[in-house]
Amino acid sequence: MIAVELRKLVTRPRTWISIGLLVGLPVIVAVFVEATGVAPRPGEGPAFLSQVLSNGTLYAAAALAIVLPLFLPIAVLVVAGDAIAGEAQAGTLRYLLTRPVGRTRLLVAKLVTVVVFVLLAVILVAGAGYITGALLFGTQPLPSLSGGQPLNSGQASFRIAFSMLYVGVSMLGVASFGLFLSTVTDAPLGATLGGLAVLVTSGVLDQLGAAGSIRPYLPTHYWLSFVDLFRDPILWRDVERGLALQAVYVVVLLGASWAAFVTRDVTS
Template identity: 60%
Template sequence: MITVELLKMLRRPRTWVIIGMLVALPTLVAVLLAVTDLGPQPGTGPPFLSAVLTDGTLFPLAALGVVLPLFLPIAVAVLGGDAVAGESQTGTLRYLLVRPVGRTSLLVAKLTTVIAFVLMAVLVVAAVSYMEGRLLLGRSTAAGTVSLSGSTLSSSQVAGRTAMALGYVVVCMLGVAAVALFFSTLTSSSIGAALGTIGLLIASTVLLGLDAAQSLHPYLPTRYWLSFVDLFRDPILWRDVVRGLLVQLAYLVVFSLAAWAWFTSKDIED
């Protein structure tokens, strides 16, 4: 069942259109940096920011910073919201369940497919932005990269921390995927499920700006999304990174179980 759902996702033009849109914005940023003076000049501005925006090998970090706050979560919300609600909306959900396929197996397959999309999207954005960065921005001639703490990181350290940053972004989107899947089991409208997920993320962002909601800040899904930058401090500042991982895993577990509890007990009328 998982293989069938993965192949279905890969064969849909929508999947590649969404990934193309995710790649488009970092591409535009790379072109603008290459042909204009928008980026910081060598020796000016924060050293790490200057390196990220002028060294092609580090440009994937800039790409993550561009797509993570808005575009990647929307893409995950759309895919996750369509997982079950889309089948219900088109009238195929009942036929899927007529086969010897349990509801739990179907739900696991749908969640696995969304997670696979997240992993694929992050890797494609990182790979394309790396190639674009090397082509348009070149490579720094310095002996190392200056960290956020002011020390110098070797090439192997930068590569390892970049890999950890990519993994962290993937985990951050797992919580969004679980929320979208839960909303997808509540309604037969894939648009409604996606909008419900996006609404929750917007509410989280708004609450982060309110001092009155400060007690809720550590538990909001968007609170630690950009904490991957702490991986580029020397030494690594693990506090917010670990908290971010725990929060996202909590959302993944809670909303996945909620989706399972609702989906396995609801009447399928479509």
């Protein structure tokens, strides 16, 4: 069943269009920055972008930071929101379940598909970012954001790989919202928009001083903490909290998705 779902994912034009767009955005940004030579001042604009003019190696991380706030979560929510609700809307859900494909099994297969999509997106965005950066800005040893000694290449690749993993885990949190909503509605668009509403709400509250007490529990709060991976020594505190928070969201929401799906009347 997992193979079937993966085949659906890769044969679907939409998958590649959304990944193409995801990869395209950082490339466009890079071209503008390179052509004008105007990088955002430090502390403004997407993370890392102020440094990339002098060092293209960092552009892999910069590319992730560019798509992270909006573009990547939307793409992930489209795929996750479509998982069950899309089958329901197309009417294929009833045929899959009477095939029979067990409900738990179908849900697991869908989850695997979403994870694969997230990994694919993150790897391709970071990979394209790295290549673009190397071509346009050249490569140098990675400086630490805290100043001091540049990182050696082993350290640099570890940190870039770990940021990819971190962004991937953050997106899994997003995907869990999408998947859960996908099991309770027959409208894939509803699931996607519902997930977006959660993220927008979380983003707004995260900026709001009055909501300070709940900020550390907001799903988007630690998203950009992977920046800390490029400090020397690595500032693990927020990264660890971010991973733990996402793990809780993933476990709770997947549990809820399972409970909702196996007890649901399929009337679509």
